Amino acid sequence: MTTAPEAPATQTSAVTVVPSYVRDAWWTPDTEALGSGRGAQVRDASTGELLAVVNADGLDLAGMVEHARTVGQKSLGELTIHERALKLKELAQYLNGRREEVYALSSKTGATKIDSMVDIDGGIGVLFTFGSKGRRELPNTNVIVDGPMENLSKDGSFAGEHIYTRIPGVAVQINAFNFPVWGMLEKFAPAFVAGVPTIVKPATPTGYVAEAMVRLMVESGILPAGSVQLVSGSARTLLDELDYRDMVSFTGSAGTANMLKSHPNVVHGGVRFTSETDSLNAAILGPDAGPGTPEFDAFVKSVVTEMTVKAGQKCTAVRRTIVPQEFVDDVVAAIGARVTERVVVGDPRAEGVTMGALASLEQLHDVRGAVESLVAAGGRIAFGSLEAPEVVTASGEKSVVADGAFMAPVVLTWDDALAPALHGTEAFGPVSSVIGYSSLEEAVQLAALGAGSLVASVCTNDPATAQALVTGIAAHHGRVLVLNREDAKSSTGHGSPVPHLVHGGPGRAGGGEELGGIRSVKHHMQRTAIQGSPNMLTAVTGVWHTGADRNLADTDDPSTHPFRKSLAQLRIGDAVRSGLRQVTLEDITAFANETRDTFYAHTNEEAAAANPFFPGIVAHGYLLVSWAAGLFVSPEPGPVLANYGLENLRFITPVPAGDSIRVTLTAKEITPRVTDEYGEVRWDAVLTNQDDEIVATYDVLTLVAKEWPVPVAEG
Known part of the structure; x- marks a missing residue:
C-alpha cells in the first residue's frame, strides 16, 4: 500500500488507477495488486477507449471508519452549524470556478453538456442551498430544539422537550453511476451541515468523475480534517465496520439495496439505512389536455426530456406514460415527432449532439435486455429500434460505433395496461411505455401499480382533475409535479429533484428520503427527549425556557x-x-x-x-x-x-x-x-x-x- 499527501496521477501500463482518499491522504493499491490484473476497467462510453483501472485491494476500511469517528467528528464538532454552512458556501464558490475541469471528464461518461450541467452545476447548487438554509433556518450551535417545551408538573419545575444532536459516527454514502457529482454532493451537504463526516463510495463506471470532484474539494483547503473520504473500487466489507453510531445512504438497484439491508449490522446492529432505488415513475395526462392544448405540448416535451436527458439513465425518468385511451396514438406520434426533430444521438463532444451514450456497454446490454423482456411480455415497439443507431462521432461524421454504448429512444405500447412486466421491469435508458386509461380512477390504479415511485407528473389545467389525481397517487410517490400552462416555463421539471424538497419515495423506490431542506440535515441527527427543570433545559439547549432564572x-x-x-x-x-x-x-x-x-x-x-x-x-x-x-x-x-x-x-x-x-x-x-x-x-x-x-x-x-x-x- 502506498500513500501520499498529494494526489499524483498514478499509472500502471500507461493507464490511470483511480485513487481513493483515505485518512486525509491519497491512496492506491501496492505494486503487486496493480500488476495482478485485478480491478475493473473503465472505458469512454462513446469510443470504448480504456480510461482507468479501479482497484481497492488492500484498502483499510476499518481505518477509514475509525478516522471519521475520531478525527472527522472532532474537527467538525469544533465548528457550529453556521460555521459549517458557511464552509459549504465557500466550497461551492471554489468548485464553481473549477467546474470546467470536471465537465471534460463528464463527457467521457456519455453526458452531453446539458447532462453535465444537471450533474455538476446541480451538485454545486446543492452546496449553495444548504450553505444558505443552514444559516437562515438553524441555530448557530450544535443543538437543535424540536418543538415547544412540554410542562410536566403543576408548579413548572419539571418539563420536557426534544432536541436534535448529530450522530456520533460516519455517514457512508453509496452512489449510483448516473450522477457522479450531484449524487455525491446531495448526500454530502446535509451530512456536513449536521456535523457528520462522510465516506463516499461512487459507482465504478463513473467514479473517476466523483474522484475528480473530491480532489478539488480537498485542494480547496476548506474542509476540516476527516470530513470526507473516498473509496474508489469495491467496498464489500465496509458495512462490517459500522454500528449503531453510523448511517448508510444508498442509491442504486433494489436488489443491491435489499442485500445491504440484510447485513447483520443493519438488521441487528442498529446501522441506520436509507435507500433510493428502482422507480417506475409515471406521467399522467389529464382528459382535458388533449392535442392542441398547451398542456399536451408541455406533456410531450416533458416525456421526451425525461427519455433523453442522461440518455434516460435517471432514477426519476418517466417509464410509464399514462394517457386517456383516445390519446394514445396522438401521444406516441407526438413523442416520435419531437424525438425525430430534436434528438441527435452521438458523442457528446461533437457539435449538435443532444443525447449521448449510455454509461457503458454493460449498461447498454442491460437496457436492451430489459426492452426485449418487455416485448416478450406483451409490449410493442411503436417508435424506435433496438438496432445499433448511426450516431455523430467526435469528428462530426455519422457512423455506427461498435464500441460505443449508444441506443436510440424507444417508445412501447401495450394492449394490456395491467401487464405485470409493464409495472415491474425498469429499462434504465431512453425507454418509455405509453398506456391508456378510461377513467381517473383507472389512471390512479395504473400509477399505483409501480409499487412506490420517486416522482409522478400530472398534466392538466382542470383543478378538479388535479385534485383527484394528486390525492389519489400522492401516498404512492415521494413527489408529484402538477404541470399546466401556468408553470410549464418556470417548472424545474419532472425529473429534477430540488434540495429544498424531499427526494425519495415509498415501496419499490426505497422508502427513504434524501434532500428535503433541513429535514435531510436532521436525517443525520438523533432526536432525543430530554427532561428536567427549566434551568437545566436552558443550559442544555442554549435557549431560555419559561420558568428558568x-x-x-x-x-x-x-x-x-x-x-x-x-x-x-x-x-x-x-x-x-x-x-x-x-x-x-x-x-x-x-x-x-x-x-x-x-x-x-x-x-x-x-x-x-x-x-x-x-x-x-x-x-x-x-x-x-x-x-x-x-x-x-x-x-x-x-x-x-x-x-x-x-x-x-x-x-x-x-x-x-x-x-x-x-x-x-x-x-x-x-x-x-x-x-x-x-x-x-x-x-x-x-x-x-x-x-x-x-x-x-x-x-x-x-x-x-x-x-x-x-x-x-x-x-
Whole structure:
C-alpha cells in the first residue's frame, strides 16, 4: 500500500488507477495488486477507449471508519452549524470556478453538456442551498430544539422537550453511476451541515468523475480534517465496520439495496439505512389536455426530456406514460415527432449532439435486455429500434460505433395496461411505455401499480382533475409535479429533484428520503427527549425556557436594560419587566378610529358583551402589542439595531377598559452571525394584566451589534 499527501496521477501500463482518499491522504493499491490484473476497467462510453483501472485491494476500511469517528467528528464538532454552512458556501464558490475541469471528464461518461450541467452545476447548487438554509433556518450551535417545551408538573419545575444532536459516527454514502457529482454532493451537504463526516463510495463506471470532484474539494483547503473520504473500487466489507453510531445512504438497484439491508449490522446492529432505488415513475395526462392544448405540448416535451436527458439513465425518468385511451396514438406520434426533430444521438463532444451514450456497454446490454423482456411480455415497439443507431462521432461524421454504448429512444405500447412486466421491469435508458386509461380512477390504479415511485407528473389545467389525481397517487410517490400552462416555463421539471424538497419515495423506490431542506440535515441527527427543570433545559439547549432564572434589569439603572447590551455582554435570561399602563375606553376608541379597525368587540358595548369571549368592549390585540413595544424599548441609539419581526403571537386574555398591562421581555436565544458584525436575538415577550394573568405571548426578533459602540475601522 502506498500513500501520499498529494494526489499524483498514478499509472500502471500507461493507464490511470483511480485513487481513493483515505485518512486525509491519497491512496492506491501496492505494486503487486496493480500488476495482478485485478480491478475493473473503465472505458469512454462513446469510443470504448480504456480510461482507468479501479482497484481497492488492500484498502483499510476499518481505518477509514475509525478516522471519521475520531478525527472527522472532532474537527467538525469544533465548528457550529453556521460555521459549517458557511464552509459549504465557500466550497461551492471554489468548485464553481473549477467546474470546467470536471465537465471534460463528464463527457467521457456519455453526458452531453446539458447532462453535465444537471450533474455538476446541480451538485454545486446543492452546496449553495444548504450553505444558505443552514444559516437562515438553524441555530448557530450544535443543538437543535424540536418543538415547544412540554410542562410536566403543576408548579413548572419539571418539563420536557426534544432536541436534535448529530450522530456520533460516519455517514457512508453509496452512489449510483448516473450522477457522479450531484449524487455525491446531495448526500454530502446535509451530512456536513449536521456535523457528520462522510465516506463516499461512487459507482465504478463513473467514479473517476466523483474522484475528480473530491480532489478539488480537498485542494480547496476548506474542509476540516476527516470530513470526507473516498473509496474508489469495491467496498464489500465496509458495512462490517459500522454500528449503531453510523448511517448508510444508498442509491442504486433494489436488489443491491435489499442485500445491504440484510447485513447483520443493519438488521441487528442498529446501522441506520436509507435507500433510493428502482422507480417506475409515471406521467399522467389529464382528459382535458388533449392535442392542441398547451398542456399536451408541455406533456410531450416533458416525456421526451425525461427519455433523453442522461440518455434516460435517471432514477426519476418517466417509464410509464399514462394517457386517456383516445390519446394514445396522438401521444406516441407526438413523442416520435419531437424525438425525430430534436434528438441527435452521438458523442457528446461533437457539435449538435443532444443525447449521448449510455454509461457503458454493460449498461447498454442491460437496457436492451430489459426492452426485449418487455416485448416478450406483451409490449410493442411503436417508435424506435433496438438496432445499433448511426450516431455523430467526435469528428462530426455519422457512423455506427461498435464500441460505443449508444441506443436510440424507444417508445412501447401495450394492449394490456395491467401487464405485470409493464409495472415491474425498469429499462434504465431512453425507454418509455405509453398506456391508456378510461377513467381517473383507472389512471390512479395504473400509477399505483409501480409499487412506490420517486416522482409522478400530472398534466392538466382542470383543478378538479388535479385534485383527484394528486390525492389519489400522492401516498404512492415521494413527489408529484402538477404541470399546466401556468408553470410549464418556470417548472424545474419532472425529473429534477430540488434540495429544498424531499427526494425519495415509498415501496419499490426505497422508502427513504434524501434532500428535503433541513429535514435531510436532521436525517443525520438523533432526536432525543430530554427532561428536567427549566434551568437545566436552558443550559442544555442554549435557549431560555419559561420558568428558568432571569437576570432582571434594575429599573432605576437604565444601563442594565438588556437593549443597552451588545452581543458581547448580553446573556440568555437577561430581562426587563415594565411598569403597568392602564387602558382606557378613549384609548380603544382612538385606536379604532385611527386604524379603521372598528370590529364590534372594540366599538359596540352591547354586541361585545353578547360575545362569549368578551366582557364588553376590549382593547385591540395590536394596540396592546404596540404599547408593549413602548413599555420595553430603550429609545436611545444602542446595540439593538433593528426589530425585524415577531413570531408565535397568541392573544389569551381580553383586556377591557380599566385594566392595565405590563410586559416582561427576556433574552431567549442569541445567534451571532459568522460573517457580520451583528446577530439575531430572539426575545420572549409576555404581556400580563394587573392580576398577573397572561394577556399575550410572542417572540420579538431583533438584530443586535456584536460590540457597542461599533468599532471604527482603521484606514
